[in-house]
Amino acid sequence: xxxxxxxxxxxxxxxxxxxxxxDGLLTxxxxxxxxxxxxxxxxxxAQGVQANDCVxxxxxxxxxxxxxLMLLLKKRQGFVLLPASEKKDEASTLKxxxxxxxxxxxxxxxxxxxxxxxxxxxxxFLTVESHNTNTQRLETQGKLFLRTSGSMGAAKIVVHDHxxxxxxxxxxxxxxxxxxxxxxxxxxxxxxxxxxxxxxxPAILLGASLDLQEKTNLLKYLDRERxxxxxxAFVTPNLCEMLLHGRKIPRPYKIIVVSGQRIKEDxxxxxxxxxxxRLVNQYGSTEMGPIAARCPDESLESRVSSxxxxxxxxxxxxxxxxxxxxxxxxxxxxxxxxxxxxxxxANQEWHRTGDIAIRHENNSVVVTGRADNSINRSGYLILLxxxxxxxxxxxxxxxxxxxxxxxxxxxxxxxxAFCVLKPNQSVEVAQIFNDCKTILPKYAVPDxxxxxxxxxxxxxxxxxxxxxxxxxxxxxxxxxxxxxxxPALLRTKQIDDEKILSEVLNLDFEKVRHxxxxxxxxxxxxxxxxFFSSDSIPDFLANKNYQLSHVGFEIGEPLDIVVxxxxxWLEKLSVIFETPVTLKKELRFSASSAFQQRxxxxxxxxxxxxxxxEQLLMLELFDIAHPIAYLLPSGNKEEPITQRSVMDYLFQNxxxxxxxxxxxxxxxxxQLHDAFNLLTxxxxxxxLAYSAPIQNQFDGSFHTKLINLTRHLELEFxxxxx
Numbered sequence: 130x131x132x133x134x135x136x137x138x139x140x141x142x143x144x145x146x147x148x149x150x151x152d153g154l155l156t157x158x159x160x161x162x163x164x165x166x167x168x169x170x171x172x173x174x175a176q177g178v179q180a181n182d183c184v185x186x187x188x189x190x191x192x193x194x195x196x197x198l199m200l201l202l203k204k205r206q207g208f209v210l211l212p213a214s215e216k217k218d219e220a221s222t223l224k225x226x227x228x229x230x231x232x233x234x235x236x237x238x239x240x241x242x243x244x245x246x247x248x249x250x251x252x253x254f255l256t257v258e259s260h261n262t263n264t265q266r267l268e269t270q271g272k273l274f275l276r277t278s279g280s281m282g283a284a285k286i287v288v289h290d291h292x293x294x295x296x297x298x299x300x301x302x303x304x305x306x307x308x309x310x311x312x313x314x315x316x317x318x319x320x321x322x323x324x325x326x327x328x329x330x331p332a333i334l335l336g337a338s339l340d341l342q343e344k345t346n347l348l349k350y351l352d353r354e355r356x357x358x359x360x361x362a363f364v365t366p367n368l369c370e371m372l373l374h375g376r377k378i379p380r381p382y383k384i385i386v387v388s389g390q391r392i393k394e395d396x397x398x399x400x401x402x403x404x405x406x407r408l409v410n411q412y413g414s415t416e417m418g419p420i421a422a423r424c425p426d427e428s429l430e431s432r433v434s435s436x437x438x439x440x441x442x443x444x445x446x447x448x449x450x451x452x453x454x455x456x457x458x459x460x461x462x463x464x465x466x467x468x469x470x471x472x473x474x475a476n477q478e479w480h481r482t483g484d485i486a487i488r489h490e491n492n493s494v495v496v497t498g499r500a501d502n503s504i505n506r507s508g509y510l511i512l513l514x515x516x517x518x519x520x521x522x523x524x525x526x527x528x529x530x531x532x533x534x535x536x537x538x539x540x541x542x543x544x545x546a547f548c549v550l551k552p553n554q555s556v557e558v559a560q561i562f563n564d565c566k567t568i569l570p571k572y573a574v575p576d577x578x579x580x581x582x583x584x585x586x587x588x589x590x591x592x593x594x595x596x597x598x599x600x601x602x603x604x605x606x607x608x609x610x611x612x613x614x615x616p617a618l619l620r621t622k623q624i625d626d627e628k629i630l631s632e633v634l635n636l637d638f639e640k641v642r643h644x645x646x647x648x649x650x651x652x653x654x655x656x657x658x659x660f661f662s663s664d665s666i667p668d669f670l671a672n673k674n675y676q677l678s679h680v681g682f683e684i685g686e687p688l689d690i691v692v693x694x695x696x697x698w699l700e701k702l703s704v705i706f707e708t709p710v711t712l713k714k715e716l717r718f719s720a721s722s723a724f725q726q727r728x729x730x731x732x733x734x735x736x737x738x739x740x741x742x743e744q745l746l747m748l749e750l751f752d753i754a755h756p757i758a759y760l761l762p763s764g765n766k767e768e769p770i771t772q773r774s775v776m777d778y779l780f781q782n783x784x785x786x787x788x789x790x791x792x793x794x795x796x797x798x799x800q801l802h803d804a805f806n807l808l809t810x811x812x813x814x815x816x817l818a819y820s821a822p823i824q825n826q827f828d829g830s831f832h833t834k835l836i837n838l839t840r841h842l843e844l845e846f847x848x849x850x851x
Contacts, residue, residue, distance in 0.1 A: 207269025381405030
């Protein structure tokens with residue numbers, strides 16, 4: 130049965146008026162889908178798209194994306210699955226549209242105001258661009274094209290037949306005994322084969338209800354879980370880690386499947402009870418799709434220790450050297466380059482997975498690492514996955530990724546270990562080194578160890594190995610050099626040794642990073658709710674069309690050092706945000722006399738306008754000439770660890786941390802100042818920073834500030850006077 134025949138059945142079944150697709154904003158029942166697809170097909174035809182065109186689909190986890198993918202499968206149209214472009218309206222340079230595509234289709238998020246009519250009007254969610262109509266057309270009908278993740282190097286284009294994808298999806302249905310009554314939560318990207326082939330397609334083939342979650346986070350997942358009530362979810366290890374810290378009460382599932390990259394054994398054991406002991410680890414690849422998995426009814430020891438038994442018709446073979454081979458009835462067709470030329474055409478014979486595995490006496494298979502992720506040091510073959518497993522045994526380590534650089538020392542290629550600590554752990558690199566020396570042979574001890582707050586991820590959820598390599602190359606100026614270059618400046622702030630300076634440098638970068646996240650994603654309503662906390666937002670501030678102007682805070686290092694470090698910060702921020710972060714404008718000036726009197730010190734301000742992808746964000750950094758030891762945070766971050774708890778932790782001793790809200794004009798600022806005068810008289814936890822609004826001659830701003838004395842947080846209401 131092809132997809133069109135299956136589609137006819139699920140959209141006319143007795144449950145087609147009950148089962149539905151949702152993304153939290155838009156919802157449609159299966160019975161509605163044929164009419165919506167007819168409308169969508171007519172829209173594409175009006176844009177010039179023909180059935181034999183190959184289209185590149187930049188999709189998100191949304192109902193419109195699901196409808197578009199169903200239409201393409203129904204018509205057997207050739208298509209390339211791509212993530213949303215980092216350039217938004219322009220085609221991506223990181224994941225470009227292949228040259229053999231005739232059109233670029235971009236699925237856009239739907240505005241709430243358009244939600245009621247969006248599914249009936251494709252122009253509200255889909256843009257169509259002619260891409261490359263002059264090249265020789267390939268025969269692409271019935272084909273799906275995906276890029277490999279590229280986590281370990283250059284990505285290739287993998288080619289699949291639609292029929293094989295459907296066969297593989299039916300294998301998943303049979304393996305996990307899915308039915309149309311199951312409810313599928315899909316928080317993993319459907320532009321990746323794991324989300325598309327292993328969960329989305331099986332759910333659609335059954336006509337089951339599904340909840341598509343775009344860029345999920347802890348609060349979003351828990352809220353959607355409560356509203357949608359899923360029985361099935363496909364997740365990544367990082368999502369398991371997030372839910373482990375945020376979920377306090379177990380919530381049973383029929384099954385939760387984890388894949389994308391290796392899950393740590395202790396994370397598996399800790400998370401399993403929270404989903405009703407129904408966690409299974411699925412093994413697969415972009416080339417082969419789902420290959421093997423355990424069943425949720427099996428014992429914890431069985432599920433945690435191996436990849437389980439192969440899917441129906443799949444065979445596994447382990448060579449003497451440990452290389453794992455797979456023969457799959459629904460295998461990929463081969464690899465292509467960007468122009469559509471075949472690099473390799475696959476057959477039905479054995480495919481080398483690139484993994485190293487062992488087979489136990491009970492015939493279970495355990496994948497131990499990557500064959501192409503090993504190096505030779507001091508005459509010994511070292512699997513990087515083995516080094517990671519040993520370091521993960523340290524009780525303060527949450528996650529580890531080990532990479533081999535191109536640089537060499539006397540032992541061979543240098544090893545760098547990136548570590549993420551468990552919550553509430555504070556460990557020096559020196560201690561990790563010492564502990565590694567006790568658990569690893571000398572030739573396997575990393576040459577360098579870097580502690581990160583979190584790993585940079587690819588859209589698939591895998592660790593971005595290339596981003597980690599770039600972090601090795603792009604390090605900040607070291608503390609010793611800075612102490613020698615700027616002794617007088619640092620002496621003013623009583624920074625006189627490398628340890629304190631290193632702590633200040635790390636704190637400053639983290640404050641900049643998280644302040645950018647705030648400026649990027651926080652609304653004025655959220656700022657007001659946080660500032661006034663349990664108190665209600667004053668009526669004179671409610672329902673105003675104000676905009677967040679910037680986030681301001683004290684910086685520990687002198688601005689001369691900030692300027693030196695800024696290029697290195699921008700490089701690291703670009704890796705973390707997975708989009709270019711560039712400096713568009715800077716303005717450095719002395720603070721107003723009123724502010725300097727307030728803090729009883731000389732103050733310089735550096736305003737930075739930073740381009741983060743498509744957004745232009747502003748930060749205001751205050752360099753105050755006084756001792757800064759008090760700035761360093763103490764205690765532990767609150768759990769669950771959220772952006773809000775991290776902000777409260779990093780800025781706990783920053784007495785000038787503030788959100789600046791842009792208002793209409795000078796008169797509005799004065800009116801707000803007068804209203805705050807009355808508020809502070811009635812509620813002593815609030816205080817005005819100045820007796821009258823301040824006019825700053827350097828940046829042309831006119832502002833007033835309200836201080837929350839219990840939260841050590843300020844709100845600035847500002848306008849620019851021409």
